Structure formats: C-alpha cells, structure tokens
Amino acid sequence: MGERLLRAALEAPGAAVRPAGAWDPSPEAAARLAAVAPGLPLLPDAAAVIEACDCLYVAAPPAAHLPLAAQALAAGRAVFLEKPLSHDLEASRRFVAEAEAAGARAAVNFPMASSPAVAQLLAWRKDGALGDPESLEVEVAFSAWPxxxxxxxxxxxxxxxEGGFTREVVSHFLFLTRRLLGPLVLEEARATFPGGDLAESAIEARLSAGGVPVRLRGAVGGTERDDTNAWTLRGRAGALRLRDWSIAERSEGGGWSTAPDALPNERQRPLVLRGQLEKVAALTRGLPQDLATLREALEVQEVVEAILAA
Incomplete structure (x- = not known):
C-alpha cells in the first residue's frame, strides 16, 4: 500500500504532496521503493524521515504504527497512518486520547473517504433512492489469504x-458503515481459525449501526478471484450497493443498475488515492478535510478485535 500511495504522489499531475524521503528496514522493500521513485532519498532510519518531512506516512505492520506516530507527533509533524490503527486495543485507546487532547494533526488511510463510488451512493440516497435505511449486509470473500x-x-x-482479512479488509467496510449510518454496536460474532498462529479463515457477525441492523460475513475460499465484496444497504424506497470496492449500484426494475461512470477498482484507485493525498496536504496545513479520524479508526478497531476474540 505504501508503494501505491508513493506512485500516486509521483504520477498525479500537480500532486498535492512531494515525497521527502523514505525508509524501510527490509532491503528488498527498499529496492522496490528505489525502483518506483529513483530520485527519492532513501534515509537511514525512521527518525531521519521524521526530520525530513512535514507529514509522516506510516505504511508498516500494525505493531509499528503507534510508536512511529508518537515520535512524529512529538516532533511537531502531522501523521497519516495505514489501517488498522494498531493491533493493540489498549495502546490505541491511550494514543487516541492523548492525540485528541493535544489537538494532533493525524488521520488514518481509509480510502473510502475519497471514493467517487461512495459519493455516488450518497447522492442517490440524498435523492431518495433509499428512503429510511432498514438493513445492511456486508460480504467479503478471498481465493486465498493474503x-x-x-x-x-x-x-x-x-x-x-497482526494480520488477517478482518483487520485488513473488513475494517474498510466497517468504516464506511460507521460514517454513513452511525455508531457501531457488536451484538454477536464468531471467528474461525485454521490452527496454530494463522489468521482467521471465516467470520460472521451481527451488529447495529446507528440503530440499523447489520449482517457481516467473510471467508477465505468460495471464489477464484483475489477478493470480492459487496456492501448492500436496503431501505423503504429501494437499495444501494457498493460492489468490488468501486462499483456503485442501485436497485431498479427488479435488478441492479450500475452508475454510468463506474470504474473498475484498478482504474478508480489512482483517483481515490489522489483525493486522499489532497486531504493529507490539507491535514498537514491544519485545514478542514474529511479523512478518517483517529476516533473513527479506534471505533472500527474495537469492533474488529471483538470479532476476532469471539
């Protein structure tokens, strides 16, 4: 994901941010970064990146997120974190409380905050295509994990x-649900693990979001594609769906009608990341923006970790 955001920063015309430097403890990963951005300074450690930047972007395994973010905030930098906020719920609660109290400039990379497909769903909802929301279904599946x-x-x-598809993928749809419908309350959950220290192979959960019932299912297997997903919101006047990350659809004539300007995810992603970077620039300058807040990311993490503990 770090490589994808770096490419977006380099390739977008009139990019809102300029990469100042990068560090990765893996020589292989550092070599890939050098290939993506031949002129990018590869710095000796995280402290050097913090010194060089206005905003630190952290794309690392979850255990590294909060320590690096704390160092950057202490140095007066803004912070943009990959999700999940962390794998350690208590550490996340402490970090968010301290960051909020200090008025920190910090956000989490849930790209649906800049998704044209999500904007289309919101426009349809505003036009009355949904009516009062009555239920939500979220389904994700993977041919293999990772x-x-x-x-x-x-x-x-x-x-x-630290891994698993619930933290890495389901969290996106929980963020979307929280932002569009309201606070999340987990009512019942079950997670299946294949054994040893391997991540989950299946989950099922029942939640509510702003009082709307939510059913969530996820599994490894059952599809030949890398991943497939659907977020389907039903209401009194109709239904809206986000399919395969980027396809906005509405119920019409007994079936689904796709937005005329819908793009497959590989084509929409650069637009989404460009939007995220524009908001990162606003965050760094202390200007209004609608990136996922630390509080939103914490609420998502609380539900994710409760599902995995079930």
Whole structure:
C-alpha cells in the first residue's frame, strides 16, 4: 500500500504532496521503493524521515504504527497512518486520547473517504433512492489469504497477531458503515481459525449501526478471484450497493443498475488515492478535510478485535 500511495504522489499531475524521503528496514522493500521513485532519498532510519518531512506516512505492520506516530507527533509533524490503527486495543485507546487532547494533526488511510463510488451512493440516497435505511449486509470473500499482491508481506499478514482479512479488509467496510449510518454496536460474532498462529479463515457477525441492523460475513475460499465484496444497504424506497470496492449500484426494475461512470477498482484507485493525498496536504496545513479520524479508526478497531476474540 505504501508503494501505491508513493506512485500516486509521483504520477498525479500537480500532486498535492512531494515525497521527502523514505525508509524501510527490509532491503528488498527498499529496492522496490528505489525502483518506483529513483530520485527519492532513501534515509537511514525512521527518525531521519521524521526530520525530513512535514507529514509522516506510516505504511508498516500494525505493531509499528503507534510508536512511529508518537515520535512524529512529538516532533511537531502531522501523521497519516495505514489501517488498522494498531493491533493493540489498549495502546490505541491511550494514543487516541492523548492525540485528541493535544489537538494532533493525524488521520488514518481509509480510502473510502475519497471514493467517487461512495459519493455516488450518497447522492442517490440524498435523492431518495433509499428512503429510511432498514438493513445492511456486508460480504467479503478471498481465493486465498493474503491476496496475490500482498504475498511478500505474508510473514505478518497471514498471522493471527497482526494480520488477517478482518483487520485488513473488513475494517474498510466497517468504516464506511460507521460514517454513513452511525455508531457501531457488536451484538454477536464468531471467528474461525485454521490452527496454530494463522489468521482467521471465516467470520460472521451481527451488529447495529446507528440503530440499523447489520449482517457481516467473510471467508477465505468460495471464489477464484483475489477478493470480492459487496456492501448492500436496503431501505423503504429501494437499495444501494457498493460492489468490488468501486462499483456503485442501485436497485431498479427488479435488478441492479450500475452508475454510468463506474470504474473498475484498478482504474478508480489512482483517483481515490489522489483525493486522499489532497486531504493529507490539507491535514498537514491544519485545514478542514474529511479523512478518517483517529476516533473513527479506534471505533472500527474495537469492533474488529471483538470479532476476532469471539
């Protein structure tokens, strides 16, 4: 994900941010960064990156997020964190409380905050295509975990301590649910683990969001694709759906009608990341923006960790 955001910063015309330097403890990962951005200074450690930047972007395994963020905030920098906020719930609660009290400039990278497809769902809802929301269904499936493009990080992504699809993928849809419907309350959950220290292979949960009933299901297997997902909100006047990350659809004539300007995820992603970077620039300058807040990320993490503990 760090490489994707770096590419977005380099390739967007009139980019809102300029990469000042990077560090990765893995020589292989550092070599990939050098190939992506030949002119980017590769610095000797995280402290050097913090010294060089106005805003620190942290794309690392979850255990590193909060320590690096705390160092950057102490140095007066803004912080943009990959999700999840952390794998340690108590540490996250302490960090968020302290950051909020200090008025820290910090946000978490839930890209749906800049998704054109989500904006389309909101526009349809405003036009009355949904009516009062009555129920939500969220389904995710994977041919294997980690996904093919993440296998270089399987050493932690496939493990129970920090990885798993609930933290990495389901969290996006919980963020979307929280932002569009309201506070999340977990009512019942079950997680299945294949054994040893491996991450979950399936989850089921029943929640509410702003009082709306939510059913959540996820599993490894059952699809030949890297991943497939659907977020389906039903109301008195109709239904809205976000499918496969980027396809906005509405119920119409007994079926689903796709937004005329819908793009597959590989084509929409650069637009979304460009929007995120524009908001990172605003965050760094102390200007209004609607990136995922630390509090939103903490609320998502609380539900995720409760599901995994069930």
């Amino acid at each position: 996904r093919s493009w993440q296998r270089d990080a399987s050493g932690w992504l496939s493990r129970r301590a």
